[in-house]
Amino acid sequence: MPVRFPAPLKPGDTIAITAPSTGVPAALHTQLDGAKQALEQRGFIVLEGECLRTSYKNKSADKALRARELMSFLTRPDIHAVMPPWGGDLAIEILELLDFTLLSQTQPKWFSGYSDLSTLHFPLTMLAGWATLHGPNLMELGSQQVDQTTQGIWSVLEAPRGTQVEQRASQxxxxxxxxxxxxxxxxxxxxxxxxxxxxxxxxxxxxxxxxxxxxxxxxxxxxxxxxxxxxxxxxxxxxxxxxxxxxxxxxxxxxxxxxxxxxxxxxxxxxxxxxxxxxxxxxxxxxxxxxxxxxxxxxxxxxxxxxxxxxxxxxxxxxxxxxxxxxxxxxxxxxxxxxxxxxxx
Structure with missing residues (x-):
């Protein structure tokens, strides 16, 4: 299966936020709001999912709801990227509920993050042919000072197809x-x-x-x-x-x-x-x-x-x-x- 790359993100695009693994507890909602604001300052429209601002038994919601929301966001043509707040522990619960055949026939969009999100990145690439981004989580992008290596995520997400992106080791x-x-x-x-x-x-x-x-x-x-x-x-x-x-x-x-x-x-x-x-x-x-x-x-x-x-x-x-x-x-x-x-x- 050939690897298919999402279109580059540009101002006015919609980025959806959902937590397919662990949700964000109330104590960290301020940081989540800061990360959302950082996206908006770059000119993006931010759409929150239902599976996001709660965390119980290491997950944001039951597996059926998490899978349904993620599939909806990954297949909606008006959404250009899905950026979970972070990983977690139990994304594996939803793997069998995702339709990778449908996703292989769907125009890819950026899906980014790391940790437990690898549970989803890997089959998206192996089974659906999507290029997926392993890198900083959304919750790491909202600080007032973001280091150069972390900022490199935007050199990937916003790069035109065919671009060569160079990243160097951190100091x-x-x-x-x-x-x-x-x-x-x-x-x-x-x-x-x-x-x-x-x-x-x-x-x-x-x-x-x-x-x-x-x-x-x-x-x-x-x-x-x-x-x-x-x-x-x-x-x-x-x-x-x-x-x-x-x-x-x-x-x-x-x-x-x-x-x-x-x-x-x-x-x-x-x-x-x-x-x-x-x-x-x-x-x-x-x-x-x-x-x-x-x-x-x-x-x-x-x-x-x-x-x-x-x-x-x-x-x-x-x-x-x-x-x-x-x-x-x-x-x-x-x-x-x-x-x-x-x-x-």
Missing amino acids: YHQDGPCQGCPDAKTGFRLTQPTRWKRLDGLHGNLEIHGRLAGGCLDTLARLAGTRFGNLPRFCEQHQQEGVILYIENVEMNPCELTRALYSLRLHGWFHAVSGVLVGRHAAPDASTPEHQSQWDALNSALGDLPVPVLYDLDIGHIPPQLSLVNGALAAVYFQDNAGQVVQTL
Whole structure:
């Protein structure tokens, strides 16, 4: 199935907000309003869904209502993008309720975010052929100060088709995951120097080319082996161009990360990729040398791959992060513990 790209966003377009996973509790409605205002200041019309401002048992509403609202927003021709406030935990409940056949026949629109939203991004690309954006959540866009890396989402969402979008490694990243959303005035606390690394420990330059596919490993590992997560088929369809798999870990301890990565190996996810990109991990690491560490997990599962593996990239729950488009042709350049990603939309 060919990858189809949404039209670029422009002032006057309508952006719908719904929470297909976890809703926004009352204590954070002010931050949500700030994020909405940021969209309006860019000239967009904002439409709120019913599944948004409540959160109970880790979800915004029951699965039928969440699925119905998301399908409505994804298929309505007067809506140009769907931007959930954030991810959550239980988007997987609605997968079987979404009509991916209908979506494959529908003009795509931008669907953006990260974390549990990967549960939806991935099958939208694999089954419906939509290019989807893994990047900052809406709740991270409403601060008075938004860093350059996070702002890069607009260079993707508003770019004309055929544009090459270049994003560089951040200079600094936060010392831990974002708890809910960044400070409304100052944004993220970017204090730690960013250093991209090669898993093989070498320092030479690298180039990796292929179509991007990936997201949050915590949820993608649950899709592997199902029709919603058939990466080997995607690799076969795009074998001439290659596929770059990118992943990030938010909650799995090192042993669970090892098991998840080996599960992907057993499902054939690494057999035909041209490279692997791993984001900074947000999960706890080993406390003593006797225990498996996050690096040990990567080295155990990925260290013998015949393709380049880069880690500690600007992907995932330790902000800031790049805006990566599932399905986009990309070139990744690595040099001197930094790098850049160039995507063709």
